[in-house]
Amino acid sequence: MCQETTILYRPVGPSELEWDPDHDPLGGKLERRAIQLGLAGDALRLHAQDWVVGIEDISGFVAEQRSHIATKDFLNLHTPTEGVFRVDNPDVARNLGIETVKPE
16 A cells, blocks of 8 residues: 555445545646545455456447547536545544534
8 A cells, every 4th residue: 555645544344434636637646635445355246256246348338438538528428427535524524534513
């Protein structure tokens, strides 16, 4: 695990929590961090054996999106809608290793 990019790494039951740098579509680092969750143990087994309901090959879609990035055609680039997860519960904030943020 890279010390430079990880500000928190903590096992939390059957999963692992890690804060990673977030990136824009061109790969540039953003100031905000993104939570990455990793499954382990029973959660990983259940996910692999019981929870997955389908797998779809999206290679063509990814190639199309990559071409939009290469040509800087951002109007046609499809990215997930993201938002800030505001934490106002002190127990949750402590478990995530962050300060409590009050809703705006």
